[in-house]
Amino acid sequence: SRPPDATAPADLPDGPAPAPLAALVQRACAAAGPDPVLAARIEAAAASPRPHAERSAALVRAALLSAEPALRAARFAAAAEQAGLAGDPARARALLARTGPRTAGAAARPGGASRGLASYVHGMLTLRSGPAADAHEALLAAAGLLDPHDPRTADALLKAAEAAWAAGDALGYLDALGRLSRAPAEEGLEDYRAGMAAVLQGRTAEGHARLRRCLGPAGGPGGPAGLLRAGVAGLVLGDLAAACRAGARALAAVRTEGPDALLPQALEHLAYAELRAGRHAGARAHALEGLHAARRAGQPNASAQLHAVLALAASVEGPAEACAAHADAALAGAAPNGLAQAATLATWARARADLASGRPGDAAARLAPLIGAGPGRGHFAVRTLAVPCWVEAAVLGGRLPEEAGELHAAVDAFASWAARTADPGAPAQLARCRALLAPADEADARYAEALAHHGRAEGDFERARTQLLYGQWLRRRRRTREARGPLRDALVAFQRCSARAWADRSAGELRAAGEPAGNPREAGGEPLAALTPQQQRIARCVAEGATNREVGLRLSLSPRTVDHHLRNVFAALGIRSRTELARLLRP
Structure with missing residues (x-):
């Protein structure tokens, strides 16, 4: 006894x-022309929970059956939105083009709502594949065109804030959050908005109190979007364990509920949280999966961000070539679309790889423009995290006298951040920075303080970096017997977390301190077996591409002494150039 218009067509086969x-x-396929009633019924049926691609196809049918131009445009815009959520941006753009031209004052005319929806979809597509600044403006405009009570209005402002964050535009981020306070939003969103705004405006205690509510007793609110925000809140608070939990839950929710378009972002958030927590292998695995998902979904901006995360992971695990390749890919994607966060992370990764390879001068040159004063600084939420690397690079590279003022100012800013964050590794990194900058009679105590802080926090990699620096400092003061302990501990810790280049650097320092490090490359037919230990160290550095000056800095020798040893190396090995030496030692 269903209404006649709800029955199956007469020409359908018998059966269920x-x-x-x-x-x-x-029925729409058989329609001879516009059918407003059937179009409305298709639109209503497509609103129920269904796969986004199926909903998009149905809404296209509804649009084609619509006689009124404004309604037709609105349905094409809705179809484009669903295609975008399904991870098909090309189809979304093609459908968006069928909504007609966007003209000034459209919101004031009948059908203006379709202009708001079209602007929203355009902004979302630009956020994933275009200039971040353009996405920011498009989404702000969309929020102004949409009905204030439409849930997309709050989402447009959140995404406008996300675009400003990616671009490193702190003022644009705060502006979008300020507009969000005037739009109706889901429960819990106000704590996130107010908390993030307070932190960026310097009201840290207030902001942290609001952001802690976003985490909740179970680790975050339900739903993929809410869980992703909880992960961001955890990172800002420095509660890296909570950030990882929220990221894992967000990924599970996206896999279960969708949308497909959110998968690259969920994997990126989880990978970055794991990276901050020192879980480098997990970060690499999730970032690689995210990179494949971003490519499938046509999201080059997510690809750039994921390449940056992979570069940071490779700066720990190696090889250096992988770090350079991912960093170059991140920078190539970030430059045209103004992705300051991806660019800063990629540059930091290259600098960290330089440090692992014993090239502190190169690392300092990369980091100084990001962290120092003046224009062209790095992303506002990332540059503070790179301060310990910059201090290490500047001190080891011999740049302390010329940059002492800026280094001390950067360490003071890092100290201010460390006092506010819950990041368990921050106090140890701060003490390490102060040890590097301290006079000789204070450095010992500063290193001891840093190691004590490491003992209260997880993270093999950062602890090993402090042990390596302490061992280097001891050896350069002729305290070789004392240096062996921290250098040995550093070598073992780097090996445990698969930081191969860092382990090689520790092994070289340990050999210089008079203890064989058991480097596996020396086993079985090692071409350098006939050389003295000092000659072996110099040969390896030169084979990696270091200049005589860089070798001298690494091994505490003068360039003239390095040149003398290198000539003897060439004679002993029967070669005549650095190129031949590199070829001889190529694994």
Whole structure:
């Protein structure tokens, strides 16, 4: 006894009735012209929970059956939105083009809502594949065109803030959050908005109190979007364990509920949280999966961000070539679209790889423009995290006298951040920075303080870096017997976390301190076996591409002494150039 217009078409085969939407679409295929009633029924049926691609196809049918231009445009815009959520940006753009031209004052005319929806979809597509600044402006405009009570209005402002964050535009981020305070939003969103705004405006205690509410007793609110925000809150608070939990839950929710378009972002957030927590292998695995998902979904901006995360992971695990390749890919994607966060992370990764390879001068040159004063600084939320690397690079590279003022100012800013964050590794990194900058009679105590802080926090990699620096400092003061302990501990810790280049650097320092490090490259037919230990160290550095000056800095020798040893190396090995030496030692 269903209404006549809800029955299956007479020409359908006998048997169980198809799903309502499928039946309606079949009727649409047979329609001779516009059918407003059928179009409305298809639109209503497509609103129920269904795969986004299926909803997009149904809404296209509804649009084609619509006689009124404004309604037709609105349905094409809705179809484009669903295609975008399904991870098909090319189809979304093609459907968006069918909504007609966007003209000034459209919101004031009948059908203006479709202009708001079209602007929203355009902004979302630009956020994933275009200039971040353009996405920011498009999404702000969309929020102004949409009905204030439409949930997309709050989402447009959140995404406008996200675009400003990616671009490193702190003022634009705060502006979007300020507008969000005037839009109706889901429960819990106000704590996130107010907390993030307070932190960026310097009201840290207030902001942290609001952001802690976003985490909740179970680790975050339900739903993929809410869980992603909880992960961001955890990172800002420095509660890296909570950030990882929220990221894992967000990924599970996206895999279960969708949308497909959110998968690259969920994997990126989790990978970055794991990276900050020192879980480098997990970060690499999730970032690689995210990179594949971003490519499938046509999201080059997410690809750039994921390449940056992979570069940071490779700066720990190696090889150096992988770090350079991912960093170059991140920078190539970030430059045209103004992705300051991806660019800063990629540059930091290259600098960290330089440090691992014993090239502190190169690392300092990369980091100084990001962290120092003046224009062209790095992303506002990332540059503070790179301060310990810059201090290490500047001190080891011999740049302390010329940059002492800026280094001390950067360490003071890092100290201010460390006092506010819950990041368990921050106090140890701060003490390490102060040890590097301290006079000789204070450095010992500063290194001891740093190691004591490491003992209260997880993270093999950062602890090993402090042990390596302490061992280097001891050896350069002729305290070789004392240096062996921290250098040995550093070598073992780097090996445990698969930081191969860092382990090689520790092994070289340990050999210089008079203890064989058991480097596996020396086993079985080692071409350098006939050389003295000092000659072996110099040969390896030169084979890696270091200049005589860089070798001298690394091994505490003068360039003239390095040149003398290198000539003897060439004679002993029967070679005549650095190129031949590199070829001889190539693994």
